Amino acid sequence: MAVAEIIGAAVGVLLLIIVAYVIVGGTLSAGETIASAQKDLSSLTEARLRTSIILNKTETTLSGQGLNFSVTNAGNEMIGDFSHMDILIRTGGEPSGYQHLTYNGNMCGTEGTWCMYGDIVPDSIHPRQLDPGEKMWVWATFTGGNPVWFQVTTGNGINAQTTYP
Numbered sequence: 001m002a003v004a005e006i007i008g009a010a011v012g013v014l015l016l017i018i019v020a021y022v023i024v025g026g027t028l029s030a031g032e033t034i035a036s037a038q039k040d041l042s043s044l045t046e047a048r049l050r051t052s053i054i055l056n057k058t059e060t061t062l063s064g065q066g067l068n069f070s071v072t073n074a075g076n077e078m079i080g081d082f083s084h085m086d087i088l089i090r091t092g093g094e095p096s097g098y099q100h101l102t103y104n105g106n107m108c109g110t111e112g113t114w115c116m117y118g119d120i121v122p123d124s125i126h127p128r129q130l131d132p133g134e135k136m137w138v139w140a141t142f143t144g145g146n147p148v149w150f151q152v153t154t155g156n157g158i159n160a161q162t163t164y165p
Contacts, residue, residue, distance in 0.1 A: 044156065047077050048157060051076075051154060052074040053152060055069060055071060055072075055160045062164070062165075065111070065142055067141075069138055069140070070137050071130070071135070071137075073133065073135075074133075075132060079129070079130040079155075084103075085155055086153045087140050088151045089101060089140060089142045090149040091142060091147055091148065095144045096145055097144065099143065101141070110141060111143050112142070116136055116138065117137040121134065121136075149163050
């Protein structure tokens with residue numbers, strides 16, 4: 001009989017150790033996940049603070065249903081994720097309204113899209129990326145009346161806007 005009690009007590013202690021190990025392991029894992037998420041959020045916030053773009057109104061031209069304008073990186077952060085950059089255009093006249101334009105690579109002219117028109121100037125550090133101090137030309141193809149306002153928003157949420165003409 002005494003052997004059964006000893007074996008029962010040993011199994012109970014072993015189960016307590018296993019449960020404690022699982023709880024401590026889960027707590028440590030959750031702590032690592034939270035710390036990693038906070039670090040990522042801090043990194044994204046720092047990138048937003050270092051990002052700035054400028055739209056030059058005097059360099060903006062209209063050709064049919066296409067708007068050609070320049071975007072200058074005035075911040076300290078490289079902008080290269082063009083697929084997550086959006087352009088909003090407000091058109092006047094009939095029909096009027098806001099249009100959301102998405103990136104279309106180098107295929108300019110497709111309605112509802114924008115593309116990089118020509119080369120980035122100067123493009124010496126990271127090819128096909130908008131580094132600080134560099135300028136890229138954009139061709140935005142819209143529908144409807146003439147644009148009266150447009151906005152460019154980067155992938156990390158920084159935007160610049162201007163009126164046209």
